[in-house]
Amino acid sequence: MADDETQMPDSNQPSGRRGPAEHERRAQIIAAADEHFRRYGYDKTTVADIARAIGLSSAYIYKFFDSKQAVGEAVCHLCLGKIASELAIIAADDKPAVDRIRRLYKSLTAQGVELLFNERKLHDIVAAAIDGRWPVIKRHEKALLALIQQIVTDGREAGEFERKTPIDETCRAILQTMQPFLHPVMLEQNFDDVDENATIVANLVLRSLAP
Structure with a gap:
């Protein structure tokens, strides 16, 4: 059969x-x-x-x-896949890397807020997946890390970003600064200032990347 x-x-x-x-x-x-x-x-x-x-x-x-x-992971995979697809479009754009980094933070925040207010139950599933350390979360972070590396590589080649720091270290550090906007609970706890915080963090990251 x-x-x-x-x-x-x-x-x-x-x-x-x-x-x-x-x-x-x-x-x-x-x-x-x-x-x-x-x-x-x-x-x-x-x-x-x-x-x-x-x-x-x-x-x-x-x-x-x-x-x-396992069923929950499959649903979570679809939800996170939509977020990753939006970020992949930004990463593949031909705009300057500086602009793409800013847009990554903006998109992450906007999509997190969308889940919080319009898809609250999915928001809770993602939170459960993070707290339970479901493998789907590791895969999502790995996909985001690859997108960050794509942008940083482009920025280095274009002379927008410094080249002294090992690229793996740089990209992992950037991913860490995105956690408040990736983690549903952290985003909810800091919701009142989330847009401003995303802008501040993006600005700090970009200053650290400057040649």
Whole structure:
């Protein structure tokens, strides 16, 4: 049967997944989970709830995901993927690197605020993923680090940024300064000044990068 087919694991996919990577049933499960998590929240949703919504048994869900957390990771992966896609557009732009760094902070902040006010339940899932150290968070940070390195490399080649500091150290430091805007709880706690803080931090980072 097609449901029993196997493929080599995809290292870019959230952990805990089972079954064929592109199976339409998997997408159906994730869509149902996404809807339930948005409406009721991650903590109040069970695997049985997701299964019931699409007329399946919980046992069938476990053919594709080995736990509720694995389903949560898949939904979190979609949410964070949208954020990363927006940042990738900025990183690939042909504007000066200085401008792109500023826009990274601005975009991170805007998307974090969007989650907080318009997708509160997804905001809570991302917070749970960070607190639980879900692997999807590490992958997201790795993707952001690659985008930062792309911009810093361009800036160095264009003479916008200094070249003495090892690039790995520089990029990791920049990623650390983004944590208040990446972490949902930290962003919420400092919401009143979040836009101003993002601008201040971006300015400080850019001064440190200047040749």
